[in-house]
Amino acid sequence: TITIENRNDAQGTFDVRVTNVSSPKDISSVILPTWSQTDDLRWYEAKRQADGSYKLTVNKRDHKYRTGTYTVHLYYKDSNGGLTGAGGTTTHLSEVKPTGTITIENRNDAQGTFDVRVTNISSPKDIASVILPTWSQTDDLRWYEATRQSDGSYKLTVNKKDHKYRTGTYTVHLYYKDSNGGLTGAGGTTTHLSEAKPTGTITIENRNDAQGTFDVRVTNVSSPKDIASVILPTWSQTDDLRWYEATRQSDGSYKLTVNK
Numbered sequence: 001t002i003t004i005e006n007r008n009d010a011q012g013t014f015d016v017r018v019t020n021v022s023s024p025k026d027i028s029s030v031i032l033p034t035w036s037q038t039d040d041l042r043w044y045e046a047k048r049q050a051d052g053s054y055k056l057t058v059n060k061r062d063h064k065y066r067t068g069t070y071t072v073h074l075y076y077k078d079s080n081g082g083l084t085g086a087g088g089t090t091t092h093l094s095e096v097k098p099t100g101t102i103t104i105e106n107r108n109d110a111q112g113t114f115d116v117r118v119t120n121i122s123s124p125k126d127i128a129s130v131i132l133p134t135w136s137q138t139d140d141l142r143w144y145e146a147t148r149q150s151d152g153s154y155k156l157t158v159n160k161k162d163h164k165y166r167t168g169t170y171t172v173h174l175y176y177k178d179s180n181g182g183l184t185g186a187g188g189t190t191t192h193l194s195e196a197k198p199t200g201t202i203t204i205e206n207r208n209d210a211q212g213t214f215d216v217r218v219t220n221v222s223s224p225k226d227i228a229s230v231i232l233p234t235w236s237q238t239d240d241l242r243w244y245e246a247t248r249q250s251d252g253s254y255k256l257t258v259n260k
Contacts, residue, residue: 002074004091009067010122012060014091016072018046019053023086025078030054033073036066036093060093065125067095098123098186100130100174109167109194110222112160116172118146119153123186125178130154133173136166136193160193165225167195198223200230212260218246219253230254 007014018030030048034056035041040063046054060066073088099122107114116132130148134156135141140163146154160166173188199222207214218230230248234256235241246254 002072002087002089004072004089007091007093009094009096010124012065012067012093012096012124014058014070014093016046016056016058017053018055018074021052021054021076023076023078023084025076025082025084027076028079029077031075031077031083032056033075034058034063034070036060036063036068036070040064040066060124061126067093067124096122096124098176098184100176100186102172102174102187102189104172104189104191107191107193109196110224112165112167112193112196112224114158114170114191114193116146116156116158117153118155118174121152121154121176123176123178123184125176125182125184127176128179129177131175131177131183132156133175134158134163134170136160136163136168136170140164140166160224161226167193167224196222196224214258216246216256216258217253218255221252221254232256234258236260 001020003017005015005017016032030046032044032046033041034044042062044056046056049055069090069092071088071090074086075083076086077083099120100118101120103117105115105117118130130146132144132146133141134144142162144156146156149155169190169192171190174186175183176186177183199220200218201220203217205215205217216232221227230246232244232246233241234244244256246256249255
């Protein structure tokens with residue numbers, strides 16, 4: 001008797017159990033040829049269980065990830081290698097859509113960054129990696145691979161410096177890459193990075209009329225782009241204009257000493 005048990009459409013698996021096993025010949029093994037289409041036929045040997053039944057777990061990944069009707073035939077192999085047929089059955093694996101919840105976290109307009117987190121991950125195929133193509137315009141499309149976190153979610157940090165420093169709407173799509181390199185789409189989302197104005201507080205310190213010097217200190221430094229240096233053009237009249245580069249201090253501020 002062939003019984004189908006534990007069918008799982010999400011995982012693409014089902015168990016085949018054979019009971020009431022008997023044959024006019026000796027039985028050296030129980031063989032279960034299984035297929036969804038003729039080009040994915042596999043000849044399996046079932047495993048004997050403690051209760052005398054035989055069991056096989058079928059996984060659609062061994063049958064080209066196909067869904068639909070699966071056919072299972074039953075043969076007993078004798079000690080001479082002969083096969084005796086003893087019936088068959090069919091079962092059905094339904095198509096399961098991939099799922100994934102995309103959440104935008106930690107959006108920072110000043111830094112031009114946001115995190116993409118993917119949870120509730122499932123796919124009808126195996127998942128080798130989680131791919132997140134991201135763009136603000138078509139000419140800055142980047143295909144990112146998210147990093148798996150300890151809680152099973154996947155995370156990516158997007159930085160606008162990798163997208164031509166653009167603000168506005170960002171589109172993120174979700175794909176699962178399987179072990180064969182195939183991509184299965186599972187949705188997408190959008191978010192918005194607002195234009196951030198550069199900031200900086202300029203303070204004059206240590207003015208010394210006798211020496212003709214004063215210090216310029218810049219704090220609260222931020223810019224929508226990366227900051228390679230802080231420049232302080234300084235003049236008393238147009239013909240003595242000097243472009244100075246301030247020096248970064250240990251506290252993160254920038255300092256320049258001007259001498260008349």
